[in-house]
Amino acid sequence: MKKRGQFGMFFGVTMLSLVATGAHPAFAAPPPACETETLQRMYEVGYQNGQSLLQRAWGRVNNCRKLRDFREIVRSTFAEATVPTTSMMVACRMSGMHDGYYDTIAAIDSSCRTCVLQQDWAVGDYAAHTYCALGGLSIPVERFSSGPRRVCGAAARMQCRRQFDQSARNTCGELMSTNPPDRFRSLACTGE
Secondary structure, three states, rough: HHHHHHHHHHHHHHHHHHHHHHOOOOOOOOOOOHHHHHHHHHHHHHHHHHHHHHHHHHHHHOOHHHHHHHHHHHHHHHOOOOOOOOOOOHHHHHHHHHHHHHHHHHHHHHOOOOOOOHHHHHHHHHHHHHHHHHHHOOHHHHOOOOOOOOOOOOHHHHHHHHHHHHHHHHOOOOOHHHHOOOOHHHHHHHHO
């Protein structure tokens, strides 16, 4: 009897994971800078880490009526998720984390039949921190963004862009003049 209960709990957690990730562990296409086999592997590791962090955070709330509580957990989880890098491997891992994070946010919004999380400040804020962290690379940072595959409306895109600009100015002000964020911001907030 005890084993049956444990299996039921395992099955329930597994099903929640599949629902939150869109039914199967699919990776976004790696961005152009991460196309070698090693860099693609780093992207995939980052993607899985981004999804896993958000799935664990969602597991603490697991209630569509408490999306604001979830947002606060996400804020604290990703507050220090990006650090400046000049390493291609770290950059591809960071890019994968961003995509895994965004896909999980979109999946939760979709399962809750809302756009609250995508319209929230967090997507643009996290994209800006990723942009700033990639700024030390010798190649354009937009080559590290494949962009979201699902965006739930114009309001989400506008909020993402607004928050991206504000956070990028606060986090990496002078980088914006030497490596303008226009293309990265567009990819990160709209996938276009």
